[in-house]
Amino acid sequence: MNQTDKSSVDSNDLVEAAPRSVRISRVAFQDMHHVVLRRLSARAHIRRHAQKLAAWQPNEQSVCDLAIEGIEDTGLYAAIVTDDLGCGPGYRIVFCDHPAAPANNTLCIIAILRLDEQLTNPMKIILHGRATIARHRLVLWAR
Numbered sequence: 001m002n003q004t005d006k007s008s009v010d011s012n013d014l015v016e017a018a019p020r021s022v023r024i025s026r027v028a029f030q031d032m033h034h035v036v037l038r039r040l041s042a043r044a045h046i047r048r049h050a051q052k053l054a055a056w057q058p059n060e061q062s063v064c065d066l067a068i069e070g071i072e073d074t075g076l077y078a079a080i081v082t083d084d085l086g087c088g089p090g091y092r093i094v095f096c097d098h099p100a101a102p103a104n105n106t107l108c109i110i111a112i113l114r115l116d117e118q119l120t121n122p123m124k125i126i127l128h129g130r131a132t133i134a135r136h137r138l139v140l141w142a143r
Contacts, residue, residue: 020054022095024109025134031112049081050093050109058097066093071119074128080115090115096131108134 024047032043049066056063056079066079071094078092094111110130117123 020056020105020107022051022054022107022109023134023138024050025130025137027130028094028109028111045083046081046091046093046112049079049083050095053079053093053095053107053109056107071124071127074124074131076110076127076131078113082115092117094127096134106138108138110134 032046052064052066056068061068063079066081069078069080070076071078076094076096078094081091081093083090092111092113092115093109094113095107095109097107108131111127113119113123
């Protein structure tokens with residue numbers, strides 16, 4: 001392959017082209033370990049899916065092979081992972097974007113939920129609280 005051929009795509013180019021960084025909060029790691037995915041390989045698979053969100057823009061309905069949906073009345077988003085990973089019917093990767101995201105360019109994963117889990121009002125309140133803490137920390141990380 002000719003090194004000067006610009007039409008070829010190298011996987012390293014895709015990583016460098018990602019416009020955002022993705023942080024996974026401690027509570028999301030705890031969700032993965034205690035509640036959702038007890039197998040290490042399944043947790044690694046979810047982390048790889050979460051890293052795909054680096055290429056997501058707020059006006060897009062999907063990124064790579066993940067569908068993105070907004071969560072009503074919260075201002076949060078969920079990436080839908082349909083792989084069962086041998087542990088369940090699929091997963092939601094719930095994340096928040098800082099309102100001034102172009103300034104710090106970071107998304108924060110705040111929860112990992114099973115697809116068969118209902119998003120009840122108490123769950124939305126919990127997710128909103130996690131997002132508030134994450135957004136505050138995003139400001140601190142940007143300093």
